[in-house]
Amino acid sequence: MRGARRGAVAVGVVHVLLAVLALGAVAVLGTGADPDRVDLRVTLPDPDPRLPVNADVLVIVRPPGTVVLDTTKEKRGAWLADVLPAKEANVLGHAGAVDAKAFVSRDGALSRGVWQFGIRDGVDPHVALRAADDLYGAGGWQRAPGPRRGLLVRAQTQPIAAYRAHYVVGPYLIRVEAYGSDAAAVDREFAALAGRQLAERPPR
């Protein structure tokens, strides 16, 4: 019995030492947070902390077709400049966007995409919504009727048929897009994709 007790004490001591080692490392080295990036923090709502993962980490649906861009596996998403044209990355960055998680798929000449831009703490995501919509308006894209209030849709017919729609979900600016050479197919697929995304995550 004394041997068993001594064994239990030894196991306990080893666990305490391991815990001291780990906590000491955190105390000396910090938790891994980067103070230089504190301005880029996006605080997510956590509607149900009992879930094994925050359901609001990813709020976009996967479009049909062959996925040619997927940045959703990256914990923080991709840097804007890595996945957007420089001008657009600049405009959205100034409007508070920090990173982008996106699915873009291709199906012949038709492309579909759903993007989730994280908006940093302290900035109203609707500022980014207006900035994105104004950017396309300034580029000659026409306002198009949206399937739902809160969704700002822009469309163009030349050089290719295209739709880009934006709306806000929590701390995210969401973009739904479809473009290709077949205008009828683009109309149809954009409506289907926007409908799916809005059903999954309506504006809020």
Next chain:
Amino acid sequence: MTRDVPVTLLRAGAALLITYGFLVTGFLASHGSNPQPIAGLREWVNRPLGLGEDFGPLGLMVLLLCTGYAAGGFVRTYLPVGVATLLAAGAVLIGLDISTVPPDKSVTLANVAGNLTFASHLVADKTLLVPLAWVVGCQLVACLVAFDRRGWFAPAAVLVAVGELCVLAANGVDLDHLARPLLFLPLVLLGHVVRRLHDRALPAWAGLLLGTGCLVALAAVDRTFPDLRKWWYPVAATYAVLVFLVALLVSGRTAASVAGRTVTRWLADRVEWLLVLSGVVGFAVLNALRLHIPVPVGMIVALVAVGLAADACHRLTRRRSGT
């Protein structure tokens, strides 16, 4: 080394996890509260490990594996549901708020009978007085399976039944209310198969086949019912099975020493009572005290109340059932 040692240890551990996950944090979550250190534990332990509901399902899974491994008597297994259902009905009728908060008018003789016979769990949209009673239902299946002397037939038959219900659900039959029992049931069978292998009552190949079938059934249920996916139950099941097997294989003198302690045996013997009474006695006490004393103090009072109630029920029913 007796085989009771790992089972005692695991059941005691399950009692702690279940009480924490379904009473302590379950009550706080039902009121939208996420205080420290619970929030920290979720951030640093639960989510990195992929465990939802604050270890509660992990505790249930460990408990069911142990039940399959060492099933008890039918009557003694059923008693917690019978007593807790009657207590819950009485609590609602005198106006106490329990975990389900059913309206008074739903506590009719028919509804109580439905809860006592598990009919309310088998039919959709019925008022459940003891929501976790289905766990005891799974344990009763373990008792039935243990009657099968061949060892393989009963688990195989239950697995086929689970598979058929999955096929029905996939084809549009509304069985969502059975999703959790169906997902957890294969763990009872797995515990039974491990026991048969341990006793050399089952060839290794048959055990391997059945064990694989149990894990496949669990995964199939998880994929069949979309509402389950967000909870990542297969992750918890993986931990539960690993902990169960490791405990069986490597329990030594230290484990025997811990299992022999009074507190360990107390928890292990009363885990089913703690499970069913947490939502009845625990929630009733917490809801009654919530506006009068600080929640942490109320939580301690509720834990003591649940412990006393579980102890009383255990002692009374042990005497009655002659075990």
